Every structure is written in C-alpha cells, then in structure tokens.
Amino acid sequence: MANYILHRILQTLIVVLGVTVIIFFVLRVMPGDPVRLMFGEGDDMDIGQSRIIYEQQLGLDQPLYMQYFKFLGEILRGDFGNSIVRGGEPVIDMIARALPLTIELSLYALFIALVIAIPVAILSALKQNTIWDRGGTAFALIGVSLPSFWQGIMLIMFLAVWVPIFPVSGVMDSHLRIDRITGMPFTDAMLTGNWEAAWSVLRHMTLPALTLGTGICGQFVRVLRSSLLEVKHQDFIDAFRARGLKEPTIVGHMLHNALPTTAVIVGLRIGALLSGTIVIETVFAYPGMGFLLIQGINARDFPVVQGVVVLLTVLVIASNLIADIVHGMLDPRVKLSGGRGSGS
Amino acid sequence: MNGFLWRRSTPLPNIIVVFAITIMIAFAVIGLLAPWIAPHPPNAQTLMMRLRPPGTEGYLLGTDQLGRDVLSRLIHGARISLAIGVIVMLLTAMLGVAIGLISGYFGGVVDAVIMRIVDIWLAFPFLVLAIALVAVLGQGVDKLVIALVLSGWPGFARPVRGEVLQLREREYTLSARALGVSPFGVMFKHLLPNIMPTILVLSAIDLGYNILALASLSFLGLGMGAETATWGGMLASGRNYVATAWWLAALPGIAIFLVVMSSNLIGDWIRDRYDPRSPFRVAKNQAIAEARARAAASAKPAL
Numbered sequence: 130m131a132n133y134i135l136h137r138i139l140q141t142l143i144v145v146l147g148v149t150v151i152i153f154f155v156l157r158v159m160p161g162d163p164v165r166l167m168f169g170e171g172d173d174m175d176i177g178q179s180r181i182i183y184e185q186q187l188g189l190d191q192p193l194y195m196q197y198f199k200f201l202g203e204i205l206r207g208d209f210g211n212s213i214v215r216g217g218e219p220v221i222d223m224i225a226r227a228l229p230l231t232i233e234l235s236l237y238a239l240f241i242a243l244v245i246a247i248p249v250a251i252l253s254a255l256k257q258n259t260i261w262d263r264g265g266t267a268f269a270l271i272g273v274s275l276p277s278f279w280q281g282i283m284l285i286m287f288l289a290v291w292v293p294i295f296p297v298s299g300v301m302d303s304h305l306r307i308d309r310i311t312g313m314p315f316t317d318a319m320l321t322g323n324w325e326a327a328w329s330v331l332r333h334m335t336l337p338a339l340t341l342g343t344g345i346c347g348q349f350v351r352v353l354r355s356s357l358l359e360v361k362h363q364d365f366i367d368a369f370r371a372r373g374l375k376e377p378t379i380v381g382h383m384l385h386n387a388l389p390t391t392a393v394i395v396g397l398r399i400g401a402l403l404s405g406t407i408v409i410e411t412v413f414a415y416p417g418m419g420f421l422l423i424q425g426i427n428a429r430d431f432p433v434v435q436g437v438v439v440l441l442t443v444l445v446i447a448s449n450l451i452a453d454i455v456h457g458m459l460d461p462r463v464k465l466s467g468g469r470g471s472g473s
Numbered sequence: 474m475n476g477f478l479w480r481r482s483t484p485l486p487n488i489i490v491v492f493a494i495t496i497m498i499a500f501a502v503i504g505l506l507a508p509w510i511a512p513h514p515p516n517a518q519t520l521m522m523r524l525r526p527p528g529t530e531g532y533l534l535g536t537d538q539l540g541r542d543v544l545s546r547l548i549h550g551a552r553i554s555l556a557i558g559v560i561v562m563l564l565t566a567m568l569g570v571a572i573g574l575i576s577g578y579f580g581g582v583v584d585a586v587i588m589r590i591v592d593i594w595l596a597f598p599f600l601v602l603a604i605a606l607v608a609v610l611g612q613g614v615d616k617l618v619i620a621l622v623l624s625g626w627p628g629f630a631r632p633v634r635g636e637v638l639q640l641r642e643r644e645y646t647l648s649a650r651a652l653g654v655s656p657f658g659v660m661f662k663h664l665l666p667n668i669m670p671t672i673l674v675l676s677a678i679d680l681g682y683n684i685l686a687l688a689s690l691s692f693l694g695l696g697m698g699a700e701t702a703t704w705g706g707m708l709a710s711g712r713n714y715v716a717t718a719w720w721l722a723a724l725p726g727i728a729i730f731l732v733v734m735s736s737n738l739i740g741d742w743i744r745d746r747y748d749p750r751s752p753f754r755v756a757k758n759q760a761i762a763e764a765r766a767r768a769a770a771s772a773k774p775a776l
Contacts (some may be wrong), residue, residue, distance in 0.1 A: 140592075152605075159609050274734035276685055278692050279708060279726030286715040286722070406602035408689050412712070422601075423693055426608040438605050446596045460704030 133457050139449045148442050149204060153197050156435045209436035214428045220436040223421060229312030230300065231417035234341070235402050237315075237334050240394065241342030246349035251380060253315050253350070254357035265350060272347025282341040282414040288336060295336050298414035301329040334343065337413040341405050345398050352394045356387040389460035396452015400445040404440070493738035496731050504552040511545035515702040524718045535720045543720060546702040547728055553703055554732065557614065558683040561621045565678050565683075568622060569629020570668075574660045575745065576630065577637025588634070591627040599624055603686055607695045617696040621683055629675055636668045670747035676738030681733040688729050704729050 184190050188199050203209070209220035253265030289297045300314055301307070305326040310317045315334065318327035360366065360383045367380050407419030414420070418437050425433030503510065512533070519540040527535040527543075534544040576587040594602075606620035640646060641664065649663050690696040690703030700704060704725040711721030 143589065144593050144596050147589065148596055151593065151597075155602075155605055155609055190713065270737060274681065274730055274737055276708075276729045276733070277727055278687055278705075279722070279729065280709065281727070282712050282715060282722045286719060290716045402599040404598040405599060407604065408692065413694060422604065426604070426695065432609060434605065437508060438601055441601050442597050445598050449596070 130457065134454055137450060137453050137457075141446060145443060145446055149201055149439070150197070152435065152442070153200050156431060156438070157196065157200065158193065163426050186329045204231065204439060208275065208434035209439070212430055212433050214430045214433075224436055224440055225312065226416070227416060227418045227421045227437075228413065230314065231403070231406050231419065233313040233315055233411075234334055234338055234415065234417060235406060236404060237338040238341035238345070238405075241338055242346035242349055243262050243395075245342065246346040246353060247384075249346075249369055250350045250353035250357060251384070254361060254383075255380070256355045257358060257361075262439055266352065269347040269350040269354075272343050272345075272350070275344065276410050277340055277344040278408045281409055283424060284336050285412075290374050296333050299333055300415060301326055301333055304466065305329055308437070319437055333415075337415055340409050340412075341402060345402055348401075349394060353387055353391050356390040357383055377457070392459060393452045393456045396455070398446050399448035399452075403441055403445060437438065484751055490742045491736060493735040493742070496735040497739065498734055500551050500728075500735075501555060503548055503584060506553045506743075507552040511542075511548040513542040513545040515546045516541060516700055517545075522689040522713065524721075526718070527720050534724055535718070537721050538714060539709070543707075543724060546707055547704070547724060549702040550704040550725065551728065551732075553697075553701065554687060556682050557618060557621075558680050558732075561618055561625070561683045561687075562676050562680045564618065564622045565625040565679060566629055566672060569626040569675075570633050570665070570672055571629040572626065573633025574637055574664060577634035577655060578641055578642075578660050580638075580641075580666065584634070587630070594627040595626070595631070600686060601687060601709045603690065604693070604695060607690060612696065612698060614697065617687070617690065620696075621686060625679065625683070629672070630680065632671055632675060633668055636671050637664055640664055640667055670743065673742045673747075675738050676737050676744060681736030681740070684729065684736070685733050688725075715729050 173399060182201060188196050191199070207221055209215040209224070211219050249265045253262040255274060256262055285297055289295050296302075305323075306313055307317045307323060307326050307330075308321050310320055314330045315327055318324070318330055366379060366383060369382060386388060403418075407422055409415070410417045410419035411423050417443055422437040423429070424439075425437065483524050503566060512531070521540065522532065523540045523683045524538055525532055525536045527533065532542050532544070534542075534547065536542055537546070547716075572587060584744070602624040606623055607617060610616035610620060618668050637660075641659075646659060649659050654662070685694070688703070688705035688708070691701075691703040693708075693710045694709060697703055697706065697712070708722055708727040708729075711723075712719070712726065714721050741742055743769070
C-alpha cells in the first residue's frame with residue numbers, strides 16, 4: 130500500500146511539474162508581448178521607458194528556461210505576484226479570500242449531488258428495466274446535458290424572482306459580519322455561533338450549490354447505478370437474501386461494494402465541479418475563484434489569471450490523487466495492477 | 474466501411490433515438506439555411522419594439538432589450554454553434570486520433586512520452602484550460618476553435634491509443650506488417666477502420682461538449698463579440714431581464730439543451746450498436762442466443 134501511494138505521489142509530482150510548464154507557456158510565452166498585453170492591444174501610446182522597467186520587473190530580458198525556473202520558484206514559495214489592477218494587492222491574498230468560498234460551495238454542491246444521486250441510483254438499479262429505471266436514466270441524461278448557467282438563471286427566475294424564497298446573489302446579507310477563522314463563511318459562522326449569519330450564508334449558497342450539484346449528479350447516478358447492477362447479481366447478495374436478511378441491509382452491502390468506484394468518480398468529477406464553479410459563480414455573483422478568474426481576464430490582470438489557473442489545477446490534481454489513494458484503500462485489487470488505479 | 478455503415482441488426486432505432494436524430498437534423502438544416510429562413514436580420518434593431526413577449530405580431534418568440542428578433546437570433550445562433558461545434562469536433566478528432574494511433578502503434582518511448590503529456594493535459598479542468606487559452610489568444614472564431622481543439626484532443630488520444638494497443642496484436646495487423654505494409658499504411662488502412670465505432674461515439678459526445686463549452690465561453694463574454702448572435706451570449710444578456718422578460722434567457726438555454734442532449738443520445742446509441750462490450754449489446758446478444766436456442770428446441774420435435 131505504501132508503495133502504491135508513493136508511486137502515485139511521484140507520478141502526480143511529474144504531472145504538476147508538466148502543468149506548470151504548460152501554464153508557463155500559455156500565459157507567459159504565448160501572449161508574445163506581455164507588456165503590450167498589460168497595456169491593452171488598442172493602445173498605440175509610446176510606453177518607451179516604462180516598457181524597459183516592466184520587462185526587467187517581469188524578467189523578460191532573461192532566457193526562457195531561466196524565466197521558467199523563476200516562475201516555478203515563485204509558485205513554490207506561494208508568490209503569485211501582485212495584481213496589476215487592484216492597487217497591487219498580492220494575488221495570494223485575493224486567492225486566500227476566494228478559495229475558501231469556492232471550496233465550501235463545492236462541498237455543499239457535492240453533498241447535494243450525493244443526496245440526490247444515491248437514492249435515484251439505488252431505485253433504478255433495484256428496479257432495473259422498469260419505469261423507475263428509465264426515469265433514473267433520463268434524469269441522469271438531462272443532468273449531463275443541461276447547461277449549468279442556464280439552469281442557474283432559471284432557478285433564479287423561479288425561486289428568487291417569481292417566488293422569492295432564496296436571494297439572487299452574493300454570499301450573505303450585507304448587514305451581517307462573520308469573524309474569520311477558516312475563511313469559509315458557513316463554517317466560520319457555525320464555529321462562532323453566529324446562527325443568523327450561518328442561515329443567511331446557507332440560503333445564499335443553496336441555489337448555486339443546487340445548480341452545480343444537479344450538474345454533476347447525472348454522472349454519479351450513471352456510475353453508481355452500473356456498479357450496483359454489477360454487484361446485484363453476485364452470489365453473496367443471493368446468499369444474504371437466502372439467509373433472510375432485510376432488504377435495507379442488503380442494499381447497504383451492495384452500496385459498500387459499489388463505494389470504491391463511486392469514490393473515484395467523485396474525485397475525478399472534482400475537476401468538472403470546479404470548472405462549473407467558474408460559470409456558476411459568475412451567474413450568482415459569488416466572489417470565489419471563478420469570479421476572480423473572469424474578473425481577472427476582463428481586467429487583463431494576468432497575475433490573477435495565472436494564480437487562479439495554477440491553484441485550481443493543482444486542486445484538481447490533488448483531489449484526483451486522493452480519490453486514487455482512497456480507491457486503493459477500499460479496493461485491494463488496485464494494488465496488484467501496478468499503480469495504474471484510475472484513468473481508463 | 475460500407476459494411477460497417479450498412480450493417481443493420483435491429484429493424485429501427487427506438488423512438489428516443491429517432492427524436493434525437495430528428496432534432497440534430499432539424500438544427501443542422503435551420504443552421505444551414507439561417508440567412509434565408511430567419512424572419513429578420515439577427516442584428517436588426519427596432520427600438521420601438523423592445524422586450525416584446527413571444528407571440529407579438531411579426532416576432533414569433535418576442536424581442537430583446539434592443540428590439541432584435543429572438544427567433545432570428547436563435548436561428549443564427551444555431552448556425553454559429555453547430556458550425557463551430559462540428560469544425561472543432563473534426564479537428565479535435567483528427568489531431569487526437571492521429572496522436573493516439575501513433576502512440577499506441579509505436580509504443581515504447583514514444584508511447585510513454587505521449588501518454589505522460591496526455592496525463593498532464595487531462596489534469597487541467599477542461600474549461601479552465603479553454604478559458605486561459607481564449608484569454609491569451611483573444612477574440613475571434615479562429616482563436617476559439619484553436620482553444621477548444623487544444624483543450625480537447627486528449628479526450629480522443631487516450632481511448633484511441635487503448636484500442637490500438639489491443640488491435641496491433643491481432644493477426645491481421647501482424648500479417649499486414651509481415652507483408653511489408655508501412656507503419657502508416659497499417660495505422661490508417663487497417664487500424665483506423667477498426668476503431669471507427671469508438672471514434673464515432675467520441676465524436677458525437679464531443680460535439681455536444683463543444684457546443685456546451687462554446688456556450689459557456691460566450692456566456693462569460695469570451696471568444697466572440699457581444700453583437701454576434703450566439704446562444705451563450707443571448708443567455709448572458711438575457712440574464713439581466715429575468716424578472717421582466719423570461720424568454721430572453723429561457724429560449725437559448727432550451728436550444729443548447731436540445732442539441733447537447735441529442736448528441737449525447739446519438740453517441741450512446743452508436744456505442745450500444747457497435748461496441749460488443751456495451752451492456753445493451755451483451756444483453757441483446759444473450760437474448761438472440763436464447764431465442765435461437767428456444768427456436769432450435771421447439772424445432773426439434775417436429776423433425
């Protein structure tokens with residue numbers, strides 16, 4: 130097991146290194162002239178002297194590989210540079226504010242997705258080829274095909290404008306304050322016993338989380354259903370039935386066997402979840418990582434874009450790694466296949 | 474190829490697949506004929522007729538905040554979405570399949586290097602990479618296509634490579650090689666036709682994916698100018714009017730949903746038909762075998 134984990138971590142480190150190379154090329158080399166990019170394409174003004182200063186500041190006067198190592202060193206030290214736009218605020222500070230919001234929203238969305246997916250999958254697996262199963266499959270297909278931002282807007286329309294149950298946007302009501310501990314608003318409010326703020330945050334997060342959750346839950350239903358079907362016809366399940374175990378207990382055993390695959394899918398879908406937050410945070414004006422990214426792009430604030438892309442990607446890689454390790458722990462067969470747990 | 478396309482084991486696809494194919498064809502025809510069937514030019518503004526609800530005289534699906542006809546913009550949006558979706562799909566498939574073929578066929582160091590690159594590429598969340606590329610490349614259809622192709626190719630390369638790894642050990646590949654067919658001859662003449670079903674499935678699903686990604690990007694205001702009639706762009710501007718003009722945001726979303734769902738359904742259908750490992754196929758083969766056995770059993774006493 131330790132060997133497997135070590136192998137996977139080593140593999141992951143190589144991937145992370147490769148990712149930084151690609152990000153370096155996409156965001157630093159491909160734009161051609163970052164100084165021009167910073168000042169905007171349309172400007173024909175003479176930036177003469179300040180160009181040289183900027184080039185020195187960005188290290189553009191050095192060879193490419195030196196620039197890359199400098200870039201890598203900065204990332205490792207957590208130094209993502211300063212925002213060009215917002216009065217030179219360090220990017221890492223902006224991310225420190227945005228990241229906990231996105232993580233909490235994603236966790237809430239994941240919770241909603243599982244709460245919906247598990248019963249639907251069980252129902253369609255147990256009643257295979259009935260109307261229930263068809264309904265479950267159709268539900269999964271619709272979940273996969275619905276554009277999440279449209280779903281978000283429709284939810285706003287129905288549940289925030291026509292029937293104003295939930296707020297339209299933001300993190301919480303503006304008169305409330307939460308003492309910062311972890312940076313995650315709901316967790317902090319709960320920790321400090323600030324129930325009013327916790328309730329407000331929960332209500333603000335429900336619509337975006339519901340949108341994100343239903344978006345990924347289609348995939349969960351598909352995977353969980355098919356792995357439940359695989360287990361359903363195995364001998365030990367028949368043996369349980371023959372021994373007269375109650376149906377819920379049997380379903381529990383089936384779930385336990387379908388768990389490893391589902392854990393991996395959850396881990397692998399974190400990427401989709403985080404991609405989804407980019408769009409959904411924009412829809413709901415929720416100031417997380419996605420909102421930061423889009424603002425950064427619109428303001429041509431490249432240090433911010435770079436910081437967000439690096440962190441989001443590393444987060445996705447880390448969650449894939451964790452999913453693989455968890456899979457290895459839950460399913461002893463994985464170790465035998467020489468550390469090639471996931472990825473088909 | 475003919476044999477593959479004309480092979481028919483079922484009398485007709487089921488009703489849902491017919492529905493999906495009909496929707497796809499309908500959108501394709503609408504997109505192709507857009508300039509002729511749209512009742513108004515997509516950017517023609519009639520400021521006297523702003524935010525009219527669907528059913529208004531002359532404006533079947535209403536007008537937007539600038540008095541532009543929503544139906545015409547939807548029709549032109551279909552043209553743009555499908556055109557870009559198909560172009561991206563073709564380019565992604567070509568690039569991904571070529572890389573996958575080379576990686577799987579040559580194996581060894583080439584394969585190891587390419588697969589590491591694919592691993593790295595797949596580590597990026599798809600949309601994050603596409604957004605970063607579009608942000609760097611700037612506005613324009615061509616740049617959008619490049620960004621989507623560059624983010625999407627590993628989705629083809631990895632499954633194709635997996636398939637090739639199995640097929641290159643088959644007798645027909647070995648005999649082709651023994652007869653002195655060049656590596657590229659083997660790849661494109663002998664291996665490619667055999668992985669066609671996989672490629673078709675991936676392509677159908679990729680098309681839906683591209684259209685969704687394109688809509689997301691134009692919703693975020695990336696890729697194409699605001700005046701271009703894209704479904705995502707219409708949604709983005711319609712978002713500000715949800716309280717007063719529901720049709721602005723609702724209709725483009727339904728169009729996106731229909732196209733994406735249809736392409737997913739068509740992809741699933743192709744897989745069920747041509748992938749012998751698909752559960753549906755296995756179940757059907759079993760059913761056929763059982764029916765034969767039963768027929769044989771009932772035929773025996775008569776003999």
